[in-house]
Amino acid sequence: MINKKLLSFDRKALHYVGLNVLFQWLGMLCNVVLVMTVSRLIGGVFAGSLTGNALWQGMLLCLLTVPVRYGLTLCASDMSDRASKDVKRTLRSSIYAKLTRLGAGYSETVATSEAVMLASEGVEQIDTYFAKYLPQLFYSLLAPVTLFVLLVGVHARSAILLLCCVPLIPLSIVAVQKFAKKLLANYWGEYTTLGDSFLENIQGLTTLKIYQADGWKHEEMNAQAERFRKITMKVLTMQLNSVTLMDLMAYGGAGLGIISAASAFAKGQLSLTSALTILLLAADFFLPLRLLGSYFHIAMNGAASAEKIFRLLSAQEPEDGEKTADPADSTLALEHVTFGYEKERTILHDVTLTIPQGSFVSLVGESGCGKSTIAAILSGARTATEGEVTLGGIPVSEWKQADRLRLLTLVPHNAAIFKGTVEANLRMARPDAAEAELWAALEQVNLADFCRSQSGLATALHEGGSNLSGGQRQRLAMARALLHDSPIYVFDEATSNVDAESENDIMKAIHSLAGKKTVILISHRLANVVDSDCIYVLEAGRIAEQGTHNDLLAAQGVYSRLYNAQKQLEDLGEVSA
Numbered sequence: 297m298i299n300k301k302l303l304s305f306d307r308k309a310l311h312y313v314g315l316n317v318l319f320q321w322l323g324m325l326c327n328v329v330l331v332m333t334v335s336r337l338i339g340g341v342f343a344g345s346l347t348g349n350a351l352w353q354g355m356l357l358c359l360l361t362v363p364v365r366y367g368l369t370l371c372a373s374d375m376s377d378r379a380s381k382d383v384k385r386t387l388r389s390s391i392y393a394k395l396t397r398l399g400a401g402y403s404e405t406v407a408t409s410e411a412v413m414l415a416s417e418g419v420e421q422i423d424t425y426f427a428k429y430l431p432q433l434f435y436s437l438l439a440p441v442t443l444f445v446l447l448v449g450v451h452a453r454s455a456i457l458l459l460c461c462v463p464l465i466p467l468s469i470v471a472v473q474k475f476a477k478k479l480l481a482n483y484w485g486e487y488t489t490l491g492d493s494f495l496e497n498i499q500g501l502t503t504l505k506i507y508q509a510d511g512w513k514h515e516e517m518n519a520q521a522e523r524f525r526k527i528t529m530k531v532l533t534m535q536l537n538s539v540t541l542m543d544l545m546a547y548g549g550a551g552l553g554i555i556s557a558a559s560a561f562a563k564g565q566l567s568l569t570s571a572l573t574i575l576l577l578a579a580d581f582f583l584p585l586r587l588l589g590s591y592f593h594i595a596m597n598g599a600a601s602a603e604k605i606f607r608l609l610s611a612q613e614p615e616d617g618e619k620t621a622d623p624a625d626s627t628l629a630l631e632h633v634t635f636g637y638e639k640e641r642t643i644l645h646d647v648t649l650t651i652p653q654g655s656f657v658s659l660v661g662e663s664g665c666g667k668s669t670i671a672a673i674l675s676g677a678r679t680a681t682e683g684e685v686t687l688g689g690i691p692v693s694e695w696k697q698a699d700r701l702r703l704l705t706l707v708p709h710n711a712a713i714f715k716g717t718v719e720a721n722l723r724m725a726r727p728d729a730a731e732a733e734l735w736a737a738l739e740q741v742n743l744a745d746f747c748r749s750q751s752g753l754a755t756a757l758h759e760g761g762s763n764l765s766g767g768q769r770q771r772l773a774m775a776r777a778l779l780h781d782s783p784i785y786v787f788d789e790a791t792s793n794v795d796a797e798s799e800n801d802i803m804k805a806i807h808s809l810a811g812k813k814t815v816i817l818i819s820h821r822l823a824n825v826v827d828s829d830c831i832y833v834l835e836a837g838r839i840a841e842q843g844t845h846n847d848l849l850a851a852q853g854v855y856s857r858l859y860n861a862q863k864q865l866e867d868l869g870e871v872s873a
């Protein structure tokens with residue numbers, strides 16, 4: 297079983313595979329020399345024809361072949377290691393590069409947990425394919441033919457018998473392959489499902505604990521683990537049965553060759569030296585294929601994961617455009633955009649909106665109406681099913697991805713904060729920023745005092761910024777966004793889940809951009825959007841209304857209803873406080 301895609305994927309690893317086969321083959325020749333010499337010595341002793349000279353020569357040859365063979369085995373294993381390292385490095389960097397090329401919208405192609413599993417366990421499985429299976433496959437084709445050529449002169453009948461029995465092993469492998477392929481596909485399915493649930497449950501463990509739902513999640517995972525255990529046992533049983541079958545073929549075939557040589561010896565048709573040579577080398581006809589059989593199942597696993605990896609690697613990438621220069625006018629527009637996460641459910645229906653350069657535009661609407669979906673489409677994380685998104689009058693597909701990302705900064709409500717320092721998190725927005733600029737950004741979001749009270753810019757941050765409060769995390773994300781200094785900003789509920797003080801600081805920073813940058817603000821709090829140049833009101837994925845705050849209040853439509861309801865609630869809150 298040769299996977300052509302895998303073979304053509306890493307030519308350098310193939311080179312190591314070739315050298316591995318060569319070293320194994322030379323090692324086998326050493327073994328043949330050793331066996332033939334020992335047989336000749338024993339034959340000579342029994343025939344009483346062994347001279348002192350021949351004894352010394354024979355012993356010297358034996359002493360020489362042993363270290364040479366050992367050295368060749370080491371070389372073969374070194375080649376195996378090199379192929380393994382090369383394949384792992386090439387595959388992992390290809391997966392990483394692919395995910396980078398897929399860009400902000402990578403999750404449209406592959407779930408994060410699946411990408412992690414493919415790059416870790418999936419690559420390990422393919423490693424065995426290159427490091428063990430492939431060299432063994434070529435070596436097992438070469439070894440029996442070489443032995444036949446060497447032994448046919450010793451005893452033709454035994455050599456022919458041995459060679460004829462060799463194909464029984466690949467035949468038994470092929471027989472189990474059909475069954476194994478389906479089984480392994482199911483195995484991988486169960487494996488990734490279990491991995492997905494595990495990751496999700498670990499990430500959500502605190503929530504599960506709060507609601508005391510960890511018990512039933514535990515049960516659910518137990519059921520998944522049980523299904524995985526069952527399919528693993530099926531795979532192991534299949535492997536064990538096929539190994540038994542292969543053993544039967546290997547040792548049965550060697551036994552037939554030995555019986556043939558022994559009977560010829562008994563009849564006096566074969567010398568003791570020749571009979572011993574056949575006897576000692578008979579198993580070597582089969583052992584390479586027998587070993588291939590045991591690698592075969594790992595290789596099948598590798599092939600199954602390779603299919604998934606190649607599906608990811610060949611997934612369609614968003615076409616990277618040519619346009620790089622900053623547009624003279626960075627007006628952003630959605631023209632008749634329709635979008636759905638799933639084919640059967642449309643989320644956005646024929647949405648058309650224009651965000652002129654330097655304007656302050658807000659998107660509002662009830663929860664689930666599609667505001668974040670519009671933000672995702674604007675930032676390139678999602679692609680419109682129909683219609684077009686244009687930047688400076690040019691379809692975004694014509695922009696070079698890197699430039700499009702440089703021109704637009706998305707600040708979501710849960711912006712990622714990375715383990716490291718405050719400085720490292722800020723510098724990813726502008727690597728060459730002067731320290732004063734970093735501090736200015738922190739000042740703008742009212743985080744500078746806190747940083748000074750810690751270790752300044754060197755303040756250490758834990759994974760996800762978990763040693764900061766929610767408000768501090770969001771203010772840091774805001775400071776980073778300000779440093780990015782892009783002409784367009786999209787704030788998607790950037791102040792949700794934060795305290796009133798942080799909300800104030802963040803909103804102040806957002807409003808400070810008005811007039812200088814294009815700002816698209818998505819906010820559940822309508823008091824924040826009152827000063828917008830234009831407010832788009834979404835209802836069930838459609839633009840229901842648009843206009844300034846006063847226009848929309850006067851229209852007494854959806855916005856006015858939402859605004860008044862919210863104001864009443866806030867007034868009530870103030871009175872009771």
Ligand SMILES: Nc1ncnc2c1ncn2[C@@H]1O[C@H](COP(=O)(O)OP(=O)(O)OP(=O)(O)O)[C@@H](O)[C@H]1O
Nearest residue numbers: 637638643661662663664665666667668669670820
């Ligand atoms: N990744 C996803 N896969 C499938 N459906 C999704 C996904 N994300 C959002 N949706 C669906 O799309 C619809 C719009 O979601 P979206 O997040 O855009 O709403 P929203 O207006 O931003 O809501 P909110 O104000 O609550 O954040 C929702 O009905 C939601 O169920």
